[in-house]
Amino acid sequence: MGRIDSAFKRLKSEGQQAFIPFLMAGDPNLEMTKELVLEAQRRGADIIELGIPYSTPLADGPTIQRAAKRSLKNKTNLTAIFSLVEELREETQIPILLMGYYNLIFSYGLENFVKEAERVGVDGVIIPDLPLGEDQELRAYSNNLDIVLLVATNTTDRRLKAAAQNSSGFIYAVSTPGVTGAREDLSLEIKKVIDKLREYTGTPIAVGFGISKPEHVKDVHSFADGAIVGSAIIKKIEENLALLPDSEEEFIAKVGELIGELSGRDKG
Amino acid sequence: MSKGKFGEFGGMYAPEILVPVLEELAKAYDKYKNDEEFQEEFKYYLKQYVGRANPLYYAERLTKKLGGAKIYLKREDLNHMGAHKINNALGQVLLAKRMGKKRVIAETGAGQHGVATATVASMFGLECDIFMGAEDVRRQALNVFRMKLLGANVVAVEEGTATLTDAVDAALRNWVERSEDTFYLLGSAVGPHPYPTMVRDFQTVIGEEAREQILEAEGRLPDYLVACVGGGSNAIGLFYPFIEDKDVKMVGVEAAGQGVDTDKHAATFTKGKKGIIHGYKSYVLQDEGGQIMPVHSISAGLDYPGVGPEHSHLKDIGRASYEAVTDDEAVEAFKLLSKAEGIIPALESSHAIAYVEKLAPKLDKDQIIVMNLSGRGDKDVYTVADKMGVEI
Numbered sequence: 001m002g003r004i005d006s007a008f009k010r011l012k013s014e015g016q017q018a019f020i021p022f023l024m025a026g027d028p029n030l031e032m033t034k035e036l037v038l039e040a041q042r043r044g045a046d047i048i049e050l051g052i053p054y055s056t057p058l059a060d061g062p063t064i065q066r067a068a069k070r071s072l073k074n075k076t077n078l079t080a081i082f083s084l085v086e087e088l089r090e091e092t093q094i095p096i097l098l099m100g101y102y103n104l105i106f107s108y109g110l111e112n113f114v115k116e117a118e119r120v121g122v123d124g125v126i127i128p129d130l131p132l133g134e135d136q137e138l139r140a141y142s143n144n145l146d147i148v149l150l151v152a153t154n155t156t157d158r159r160l161k162a163a164a165q166n167s168s169g170f171i172y173a174v175s176t177p178g179v180t181g182a183r184e185d186l187s188l189e190i191k192k193v194i195d196k197l198r199e200y201t202g203t204p205i206a207v208g209f210g211i212s213k214p215e216h217v218k219d220v221h222s223f224a225d226g227a228i229v230g231s232a233i234i235k236k237i238e239e240n241l242a243l244l245p246d247s248e249e250e251f252i253a254k255v256g257e258l259i260g261e262l263s264g265r266d267k268g
Numbered sequence: 269m270s271k272g273k274f275g276e277f278g279g280m281y282a283p284e285i286l287v288p289v290l291e292e293l294a295k296a297y298d299k300y301k302n303d304e305e306f307q308e309e310f311k312y313y314l315k316q317y318v319g320r321a322n323p324l325y326y327a328e329r330l331t332k333k334l335g336g337a338k339i340y341l342k343r344e345d346l347n348h349m350g351a352h353k354i355n356n357a358l359g360q361v362l363l364a365k366r367m368g369k370k371r372v373i374a375e376t377g378a379g380q381h382g383v384a385t386a387t388v389a390s391m392f393g394l395e396c397d398i399f400m401g402a403e404d405v406r407r408q409a410l411n412v413f414r415m416k417l418l419g420a421n422v423v424a425v426e427e428g429t430a431t432l433t434d435a436v437d438a439a440l441r442n443w444v445e446r447s448e449d450t451f452y453l454l455g456s457a458v459g460p461h462p463y464p465t466m467v468r469d470f471q472t473v474i475g476e477e478a479r480e481q482i483l484e485a486e487g488r489l490p491d492y493l494v495a496c497v498g499g500g501s502n503a504i505g506l507f508y509p510f511i512e513d514k515d516v517k518m519v520g521v522e523a524a525g526q527g528v529d530t531d532k533h534a535a536t537f538t539k540g541k542k543g544i545i546h547g548y549k550s551y552v553l554q555d556e557g558g559q560i561m562p563v564h565s566i567s568a569g570l571d572y573p574g575v576g577p578e579h580s581h582l583k584d585i586g587r588a589s590y591e592a593v594t595d596d597e598a599v600e601a602f603k604l605l606s607k608a609e610g611i612i613p614a615l616e617s618s619h620a621i622a623y624v625e626k627l628a629p630k631l632d633k634d635q636i637i638v639m640n641l642s643g644r645g646d647k648d649v650y651t652v653a654d655k656m657g658v659e660i
Binding site for chain 2 (some may be wrong): 054055056057058059061065072077080101102103104105106107108128129130131132133134149150151152153154155156159174
């Protein structure tokens with residue numbers, strides 16, 4: 001059983017749900033990303049989602065776009081991100097997913113990507129612009145790598161069913177129509193989608209996009225198996241960039257505090 | 269399950285949230301493309317509003333000057349609003365109307381497609397937001413003013429290089445947010461399915477007319493078709509009705525900018541490799557890591573790092589070939605056609621002229637080139653004057 005499946009199984013047996021923070025790899029640099037991943041685990045993260053920065057991210061709002069821009073300034077690429085995961089694996093067994101646009105993976109070579117991801121200890125991949133129907137090629141190469149599919153509030157029943165059958169690790173449900181970004185009110189349209197998915201599959205379902213506050217996380221945990229938080233954490237990173245490079249520990253602690261508040265299970 | 273493929277190219281590489289919207293569009297288009305009433309309405313407005321058919325003009329003085337093949341110009345510059353873009357904009361707005369959408373949005377580079385969209389939106393009384401790179405807003409002030417006159421709201425996009433590619437991103441994001449009441453009027457034969465097919469179909473009128481007109485004028489098909497390629501809609505519109513005519517060679521002309529060996533060009537076929545951009549698979553200008561590269565061309569309409577997927581397919585099967593022409597060559601061609609024929613061409617179209625300048629002298633006098641003069645150049649006179657060091 002893979003690390004993602006084990007994590008959800010363990011949480012279920014404990015009557016808990018997953019807290020999944022998103023970090024842009026290389027924002028503001030890869031050394032800090034490594035420290036942030038370890039800090040996130042201490043602060044209650046169950047699974048980590050690492051973004052691969054892209055020049056033209058179609059599904060992301062301005063916050064994540066800015067994170068990608070900061071990361072790309074340091075020329076962060078897949079090779080460097082694989083090295084980061086390899087280093088992290090010496091210190092942690094927390095499940096790690098990569099989230100990135102298909103061109104980056106296609107350009108790396110589908111077979112090479114899967115091989116390298118599996119070798120360094122990446123557990124899954126989320127590709128926002130590779131919808132069901134275009135994903136067969138990548139799936140053909142994968143052995144242990146989970147390919148997480150996204151569903152949205154407007155996804156048709158036919159596609160929900162297909163996503164339920166094909167998604168591995170978990171299913172990523174997009175909570176609000178639109179692009180990523182913190183929002184005051186969390187759309188609960190997604191509940192209906194989750195109810196339907198439950199009819200088709202026992203695969204865990206995590207909700208992402210627009211979750212920015214501890215109460216959002218709690219709310220999502222009342223009906224889904226996991227909550228994914230991205231923009232709110234990136235904003236905290238952004239607000240504290242001035243602490244670098246002199247006060248790295250303070251920087252990590254500031255971001256860590258927020259992650260702890262969001263997870264509600266601060267072990268730090 | 270994959271739809272809208274041209275060989276391995278095209279497809280629907282879009283965020284899941286866009287997929288139902290795209291499928292709704294594909295379904296609506298499937299329904300209306302064979303609907304007689306819809307096609308009649310389209311033809312009616314092409315004639316009465318756009319002013320079609322436009323001429324296939326024998327450029328006699330240019331032909332003599334170059335001393336080779338006979339050169340015919342398909343006069344898309346004579347359309348209402350001065351470019352081929354109106355054909356597609358009209359087709360899509362008619363579809364939007366049938367789908368019950370209240371608002372149209374579009375991206376634009378040179379501003380031509382924005383103007384075309386604003387034009388048809390105003391004509392059919394729809395709300396209209398045009399997304400344009402801030403750099404292009406500065407370069408194309410005249411078209412920005414036109415769009416505003418036509419009642420559109422122009423959104424200047426500051427992200428990235430602030431050109432066409434960033435405008436596409438912003439417009440797509442907006443569509444995701446407002447898909448219920450909004451129709452995304454895409455300006456070129458790019459993007460996820462069904463756009464490349466739909467845009468081609470609406471532009472095919474160019475090739476259909478040209479085919480009839482050349483048969484009438486010369487009693488035979490041409491030896492060459494030449495058209496500029498950014499996203500490639502005017503080129504595919506000209507090429508498509510000739511694809512089965514194997515003796516008709518087809519050449520797309522892309523922007524070499526300041527040279528294909530500099531970092532300032534938009535020569536997707538010359539320097540790109542296969543990839544995924546803006547929802548479709550095609551040739552893409554990208555770096556080794558797969559990041560989309562900043563592009564440059566003196567002509568905003570060719571300033572794009574991807575290319576229509578059907579062109580990638582035509583290139584790979586050897587049915588069409590693609591050449592690159594520099595900024596300087598395009599400006600010379602702009603001046604040449606203005607003097608030789610009294611026609612001021614768009615800088616986009618000037619790339620095709622520059623290639624014809626190289627091709628025609630190599631051919632016999634009884635050979636025929638049909639070139640698509642995709643737009644008029646009034647919008648570009650400031651750019652050209654600037655390039656010539658003339659202050660206006």
